[in-house]
Amino acid sequence: MPDRYDIVIIGAGPGGYVAAIRAAQLGFRTACVESRDNLGGTCLNIGCIPSKALLQSSERFVEAKHALAEHGVRVGEVALDLAAMMGRKDRVVTTLTRGVEFLFRKNKIDWLKGKGRVAAPGRVVVTGADGAAQEVEAGSIILATGSESTPLPHLEIDEKRVVSSTGALSLDRVPDRLAIIGGGYIGLELGSVWSRLGAKVTVVEMLDHIVPNMDRELGTALQRVLARSGIGFKLGTKLASIREANEGFILDLDGAERESLAADVVLVSIGRRPNTEGLGLNAVGAARDEGGRIVVDDGFATNIPGIYAIGDVIRGPMLAHKAEEEGIAVVERLARQKPQIDYDAIPAVVYTWPEAASVGRTEEELKAAAIPYRTGKFPFTANPRARTNGYTEGFVKILAEAETDRVLGIHIIGPDAGTLIAEAVLAKEFGASAEDIARTCHAHPTLNEALKEAALAVDDRAIHI
Numbered sequence: 334m335p336d337r338y339d340i341v342i343i344g345a346g347p348g349g350y351v352a353a354i355r356a357a358q359l360g361f362r363t364a365c366v367e368s369r370d371n372l373g374g375t376c377l378n379i380g381c382i383p384s385k386a387l388l389q390s391s392e393r394f395v396e397a398k399h400a401l402a403e404h405g406v407r408v409g410e411v412a413l414d415l416a417a418m419m420g421r422k423d424r425v426v427t428t429l430t431r432g433v434e435f436l437f438r439k440n441k442i443d444w445l446k447g448k449g450r451v452a453a454p455g456r457v458v459v460t461g462a463d464g465a466a467q468e469v470e471a472g473s474i475i476l477a478t479g480s481e482s483t484p485l486p487h488l489e490i491d492e493k494r495v496v497s498s499t500g501a502l503s504l505d506r507v508p509d510r511l512a513i514i515g516g517g518y519i520g521l522e523l524g525s526v527w528s529r530l531g532a533k534v535t536v537v538e539m540l541d542h543i544v545p546n547m548d549r550e551l552g553t554a555l556q557r558v559l560a561r562s563g564i565g566f567k568l569g570t571k572l573a574s575i576r577e578a579n580e581g582f583i584l585d586l587d588g589a590e591r592e593s594l595a596a597d598v599v600l601v602s603i604g605r606r607p608n609t610e611g612l613g614l615n616a617v618g619a620a621r622d623e624g625g626r627i628v629v630d631d632g633f634a635t636n637i638p639g640i641y642a643i644g645d646v647i648r649g650p651m652l653a654h655k656a657e658e659e660g661i662a663v664v665e666r667l668a669r670q671k672p673q674i675d676y677d678a679i680p681a682v683v684y685t686w687p688e689a690a691s692v693g694r695t696e697e698e699l700k701a702a703a704i705p706y707r708t709g710k711f712p713f714t715a716n717p718r719a720r721t722n723g724y725t726e727g728f729v730k731i732l733a734e735a736e737t738d739r740v741l742g743i744h745i746i747g748p749d750a751g752t753l754i755a756e757a758v759l760a761k762e763f764g765a766s767a768e769d770i771a772r773t774c775h776a777h778p779t780l781n782e783a784l785k786e787a788a789l790a791v792d793d794r795a796i797h798i
Contacts, residue, residue: 336443338364340664341457341471343449343612346374348644348656349477350433356664357440364469365442366449366459371430372437375479376653379499382429384522386422387502388684391529394418403723413530415507422502445469451476451613454639458613473639473667476612476627477660480605480645485514488575488601494582495599498523504598507531512584512596514572516543518683520602521559525685528564535565535594537572537586544683546650548695548744550730555689555746558726567594575599607646622648633663655679678761682751687726690754693742693761696732705735709767709791713747715798716786717778724748729787731767738766738791749780756784767791 340356342349345367353365371378398411437444447461451474460466482497484490492500501523507530513520516538528534536543543566544552556566570588577583584594607626614621620628620636627635627642634641641663644656658679662672683689699706709731713719727747733740743757760770770788775781789795 335456335468335470336364337470338362338443339472340364340475340667341366341445341449341469341473342475342477343451343457344374344477344479344608344644345369345372345433345444346477346479346644346656347376347653348479348660349374349475350437351657352475352477352643352660352664353442354436354440355661356667357442359664359668361664361667363440363442364445364471365437366445366447366457368446368448368462371427372433372444373426373430375481377429377433378426379502381653383422383426383502384498384519384526385684386425387418387526388522388686390418390421391526392686395529400723413507415505415530419503448611450611451617451619451640453617454637471639473641475633475660475663476609476635476640476642476646477644477656478608478612478646479656480651481608482601483604483606485572485601485603488599490601494597495601497601501527501598501600508596508598509533510581510596511535511598511600512537512582512594513600513602515602515604516540516545516566516568517602517604518544518681520600521555521683521685523600523602524564525559525562528562533565534563535567535596537567537570537584537594539569539571541569543568544689547681547683547689547691548730548742549697551689551691551744551746554727555683555685555687558687558746559685567592605645605651609646632666633659649676650679650681652679652681675762678758680754680758682754684751687724687747688750689744689746690750690757691742691744692754692758693740694732695742695744699732699741704741706732706741707735707738707767707791708732709787709789709795711783711786711790711795711798713780713783716780716783718780718782719748721778722748729753729783731770731784731787731791733767733791738768740765740767740770743784743787745784747780747783753780753784756781 339361341364343366345365356363445459447459450458452458458468511532511534513524513536524534542552570586573585573587581597627646643659645651665672680692712728714725719725730744732742767788775785786795
């Protein structure tokens with residue numbers, strides 16, 4: 334007889350492994366199917382974690398070369414040891430993935446190693462690397478297989494010279510010229526890493542602005558800062574063709590005018606697509622939308638009883654923390670609880686320097702919806718802690734409903750914006766007004782005071798500007 338589980342989760346990324354842990358906490362006999370050698374999915378292995386490790390290391394490299402002297406710290410010649418930097422990145426990944434393995438053992442979660450396929454409602458087939466297959470029964474099946482980089486037609490990714498984000502995390506040398514196709518957060522973060530280490534980086538984006546899902550003012554400010562750091566931008570420009578030349582490439586670009594761009598390495602970063610192939614969805618009749626995403630209701634249920642889906646394979650932003658919240662919510666619903674997720678309170682962060690972070694509605698969305706609003710802004714140049722730290726780039730922007738003062742959106746570009754946005758998310762989650770934030774006592778001197786001042790500015794009463 335096949336093993337029987339209350340819940341079988343296919344995919345051990347942030348959505349899947351968090352769902353598995355919460356399910357075990359709730360008393361469900363739980364198994365998680367994962368074909369990688371390590372748990373953690375794209376995020377821990379080839380995404381969020383290794384990219385942040387390289388961002389941190391490259392920031393330290395630039396700081397040692399250019400910023401320490403201002404603080405009275407004198408160092409000798411600064412040299413790059415790329416192998417050591419990559420080694421540190423790999424150790425960080427190993428530590429965290431082993432940590433997830435420990436949590437599985439602690440919570441008595443079975444890791445079924447192999448590729449999972451839904452054979453029928455209540456039945457999952459797991460095929461190992463050796464081709465051996467086992468079938469398990471499940472009271473409920475949760476699909477959490479994440480996403481993969483979207484390829485460009487007619488451009489083969491070899492992860493050596495034409496790379497996705499995966500290859501861009503493991504280059505064995507700093508390219509002289511790096512061309513990035515796509516101006517979203519992944520391309521900007523990886524472009525920042527290699528630009529800091531010495532590459533001449535050019536971003537090619539078909540839209541007339543970068544980070545299209547963020548508030549336009551935030552994107553404009555971020556582009557301006559990144560351009561000052563040495564990253565070039567070709568906006569409103571399409572890649573018409575690419576050809577090999579002199580051990581590199583020539584990219585033919587179609588923008589305001591036709592031009593060519595030489596590159597040694599090309600990073601394709603035009604977005605991500607749901608990982609749903611090989612799951613057996615067609616065989617069981619699970620519905621998908623025009624983008625290939627699995628269709629679910631508000632309780633994450635597919636049209637097939639007993640089968641659920643979360644994370645990047647369903648609608649919504651492809652963010653690890655969004656998947657985690659959905660993973661917890663779906664198993665709590667299976668336990669007869671009633672969790673709710675406010676998708677308007679899901680933060681987004683770009684981990685460049687300075688960082689950019691947003692939650693809630695953008696100014697463009699409010700204008701399109703004809704919602705009256707007021708704006709409060711406060712620059713980090715006027716924040717004492719930012720001034721003492723020596724990082725004064727950026728601002729906090731709060732959008733509040735004109736009639737009620739309820740916070741509709743908060744947008745930050747500046748030092749540690751990814752951390753500062755947590756206060757904004759909490760305010761959004763509790764339906765706070767700008768006045769609520771303005772009346773909250775913030776410790777001095779902290780970067781968070783910029784959020785308080787922006788809230789005061791909604792009512793034209795900021796103190797320090």
